[in-house]
Amino acid sequence: MMVAISDETVRDYAADGAVVIRGLFADWVDELRAGIEKNIAAPTQQMATLKPGEAGRFFDDYCNWTRIPEFERAIFGSGAAAAAARLMGSQRVQLFHDHVLVKEPGTAKPTPWHTDGPYYFVEGRQTVSFWVPLDPVREASLRCVAGSHLWEKDVLPTRWVSQSDFYPGDHDYMPVPDPEAEGMRILEWEMAPGDAVAFHYRTLHGARGNTTTARRRAFSLRLVGDDARYVDRPGPTSPPFPGHGMQPGQPLREDWFPVLPL
Numbered sequence: 001m002m003v004a005i006s007d008e009t010v011r012d013y014a015a016d017g018a019v020v021i022r023g024l025f026a027d028w029v030d031e032l033r034a035g036i037e038k039n040i041a042a043p044t045q046q047m048a049t050l051k052p053g054e055a056g057r058f059f060d061d062y063c064n065w066t067r068i069p070e071f072e073r074a075i076f077g078s079g080a081a082a083a084a085a086r087l088m089g090s091q092r093v094q095l096f097h098d099h100v101l102v103k104e105p106g107t108a109k110p111t112p113w114h115t116d117g118p119y120y121f122v123e124g125r126q127t128v129s130f131w132v133p134l135d136p137v138r139e140a141s142l143r144c145v146a147g148s149h150l151w152e153k154d155v156l157p158t159r160w161v162s163q164s165d166f167y168p169g170d171h172d173y174m175p176v177p178d179p180e181a182e183g184m185r186i187l188e189w190e191m192a193p194g195d196a197v198a199f200h201y202r203t204l205h206g207a208r209g210n211t212t213t214a215r216r217r218a219f220s221l222r223l224v225g226d227d228a229r230y231v232d233r234p235g236p237t238s239p240p241f242p243g244h245g246m247q248p249g250q251p252l253r254e255d256w257f258p259v260l261p262l
């Protein structure tokens with residue numbers, strides 16, 4: 001099923017840096033759930049998300065589409081690339097990476113407020129991630145600060161467990177704000193499996209813990225458009241993609257980051 005993206009949604013994405021797209025992955029829920037089970041059974045780059053002793057389990061892994069065919073089929077077969085092209089105003093859409101985030105029942109830990117862009121070695125105006133819940137979600141839905149993708153400065157990237165700086169040394173990032181205390185407009189939606197939040201790499205986002213009795217499985221897909229270029233960062237990025245060999249100003253190499261069919 002192809003989901004049409006209205007002009008209003010394109011305008012909202014440009015202004016707010018986050019929109020909900022109902023049913024974008026509705027035909028791919030079973031496939032993505034199966035892929036997530038394979039991913040949990042055999043993680044690759046699993047990251048620490050909870051301190052020892054913290055309740056629950058927050059599973060987080062990425063860059064697995066080349067070894068999990070369910071992910072590859074959903075990425076290449078869904079209408080996500082066409083939706084991304086519309087939202088970004090881009091002729092071409094390149095796959096950056098897939099990301100799985102599962103909060104098991106009773107995981108009180110919130111996902112800290114952050115923007116993804118500063119962790120990445122790519123910059124551009126034309127970026128989009130789709131955050132796709134595979135369970136009905138309300139409490140632990142994605143939360144995005146409207147308009148934050150237009151802030152002048154990037155938000156300081158931190159390590160999720162220690163909250164220490166992600167890059168060594170001095171850099172010119174703005175401190176992580178506290179959107180609730182600062183009265184910012186927070187966008188969040190009650191969502192069905194297969195709905196998607198589309199959000200910009202510079203959009204400040206986070207999520208509450210999952211204190212319900214149901215799992216909160218999410219698949220996140222990171223895409224880039226025509227103007228995305230490789231940039232150097234002050235240290236190893238996340239994901240790191242060792243041996244990528246790209247130089248500042250180059251588009252992402254297409255053999256690792258394929259152009260998706262529209």
Ligand SMILES: O=C(O)CCC(=O)C(=O)O
Nearest residue numbers: 101111116131207218220
């Ligand atoms: O699923 C979450 O709790 C956070 C998701 C997120 O940060 C992302 O998809 O970039």
